[in-house]
Amino acid sequence: MTYSAFSVFLSVLVATGAAAIDFEVVDTPHDGGGSLTLRWEPVARSAVAESVISLGLFRTDGSGEPRGKRADLAFGDSTFFDERLTNGQRYTYEIEAVFPSTITVLARAEGTPSLQWFRTDRIAVFFGVVLFTGLLLWFTYHARSGRQMFIRRIAGLEAVDEAIGRATEMGKPIMYIPGISSMEDVATIASVQILAQVAKKAGEYGTRLMVPNRDPIVMAVAQEIVKESYNQIGRPDLYIQDDIYYVTYSQFGYAAAVSGIMLRERPAANFLLGMFYAESLILSETGNTTGAIQIAGTDSDAQLPFFITSCDYTLIGEELYAASVYLSREPMLLGSLKAQDFAKAAVLALILIGTLLSIAGDTQFAGAFR
Amino acid sequence: MAGMKGLDRTIIYWGVAFSIVIPLLWPIGFSTEVTSQVRDIHRFIEQMPESSAVLMSFDYEPATIAELDPMAAAFLKHLFQRRARVMGMTLLPGGVGLAENLLRQEAAIAGMEYGRNWLFLGYIPDGTAAMLRMGEDVAMVFPTDQYGTALDSFPMMRGVKSYRNMGLVICLSSTAMPQLWAQYAHDRYGAAVAVGATAVEAVRLYPYHDSGQLVGFLGGLKGAAEYETLIQTPGDGIRGMDAQTISHLFIVMMVVLGNIGYAATKWRGRAGASTGRNHAPVA
């Protein structure tokens, strides 16, 4: 990355007796070029002179264009970003003070914008992504070769069969709530992955599955997933599009509607898996009062206490992401869990090193991750 | 006391209702202490240059007005005191009416002029895309204000292109929007982000404040009361503190009674082994 910074300090004021100011023009860092950052020490009216009328910023470039005003400045301003500039072109800026009878240049500085090809401020993230991708590919490759991998028992996922079986015995439906976030939320992606497994099991038992949605895109994906799952177990006849529907985009409107459905339809099993916010307790407590067996899971740490209190089983944080792997036991996906474990060990090691170095007075190590 | 274990939940509901309604009808006048998370925002706004541009996103719907409206009102009062140029917007369709009313109301009280001191950008769907896009160019997301006037025709928008030109971004929300604003507006574009969140969601903001991703945050009605204390303008936040205090005391009392009942049952040797299910204790 090229930095071109010219810091020129100019003291010009003579007649008015006002103070000169520090002024610098630097190429805006980590951008695609065409921009300069102007910084100066804030000017107080009294420091310049009580009689000053206004402050202005002027620009001249080397292309022969006349000197032009870029902005009116307020007292107290200290930065300005000049954009849509030509890379490699040198620009000169002046801060002017207008007095009743005279105009005075307070400071002048020059700068040249340039294009950066790589965001060096994100170098730590870059290495993190490369290392993690490497780990993921390595363990996936090993998993393909048939090496057995251990995965600890997750009680909430062991209970999926029990919950669906209970609903089947009672002749009541299952309600699956994929959270209230959008498809770009990884918790929602994890949730629809689990939905695929739940739909297959529900299909095998011939139990009705209801999926009310808050996000229309999630609804479309859920419909596709349930349909495909039923197809895979040879029961396409079970698919009822009307059971996987959109409710409302309103957070508490959704909570009200789903609570109402719980009270009217009395599902025997409720799955609350995905991203939840303040409505989590309303949903889970309503389910609790209807006596349904409830399996919840979220990476929203603020909602975990509510689910733990009101639900029978709760998947905490990353257990939600591991759920589809756990239920499907696909070797390649199991490899990704192993990669996560190693990455976590690496993060913990870095935290430990950073803490020890910080205690010892080192600031560079921690600074590299800012 | 053992009977406490099977207490009908409607009794608790009635208790909560009374503990909220009575202090609202007959106020006690509790005052609150100010936490560092709230003080940091106040200090930041105080130190901002006068007439800084501030983007205020009303990312909440009618459901959470009890907690978030007092915060929004307190922020607006302070910003208008500091002569900041406030751009209101919302990422939720239900937030349009709320944001518009509150902006108009507070601007009228402070004598602020539309287009010069404040404006309302309106609603834009797909929050994350909008947050990211505004890091490049606000006018690409909101070419006009809510009423169809081009942004560049407003005097207050002169020199305001993206987060770079803003002194502060404020998000008021009951969902994960604050984290998204921190991750996108701050981490990606370096904007200073302050938050007003419901008490339920505020607990998750501590790590973001500690790491400097958030200037500070107001948590629940207490956060609003703290901010009102700092700007010395009592509002719904301070008024709500009585009800919140009494209801908390009621819940603590119920927890204590529940434990006495639990201990009594256990002492009599009637407590069964934990079933792993959470259903039974409250009828």
Add this chain to the structure above:
Amino acid sequence: MFRRTLPMILAFTVGVFMIVQFFVPHPQLQMLYNMVLDWKQVVFGCVLIVGTMTLIRHHALRVRFRKQGYGYSIIALASLFAMVLAAIFWGIETGPYSWLFTNVQVPGQATMFSLLGFFIATAAYRSFRARNVTATLLLLSGVIVMLGRVPAGENMVIGGVSLADLATWILDYPNTAAKRGILIGVGLGMTSTALKIIIGIEQSYLGKGE
């Protein structure tokens, strides 16, 4: 081809592009990135229409076949059309839409949110039991934070330390530490899921099974 291969190629291409543009600030890449964001908003707007159509269909079918509780569906449909028509004929700033918003939607939704206060009370009563050492610690922390976060408790002092300071300490340290731990795990899980989708290892979002 269109059900599997094409979506996977798209996921890979867009995923890699998003990673590259995060590290390379070239204007052309940023322009493409902005285009992706624009399209995302357009798609979202269109899908909202699809969602509304599904909602209408869902309730219309319930009414048509007189399913249990179809009266609620009639109310849902009537409310939906009433708001739309009110907005079309009288605008959203004044008139019936604004009146309905202020006097029906606002108190209705606020009531739903306020239910949390009641549910939290019963949940706290049910779960805060001193069953063992860890449950007792949870109980004590809960009580300290509940009292320390309201004016009446802020001035209480235990062992020379004010309850407000204790509550702040619990929120600032044990709470933040636990949340950071969960956040690190969640962050890695998110990255892993995203990479699995980009690389094509994870396909269940396309409906693929074992």
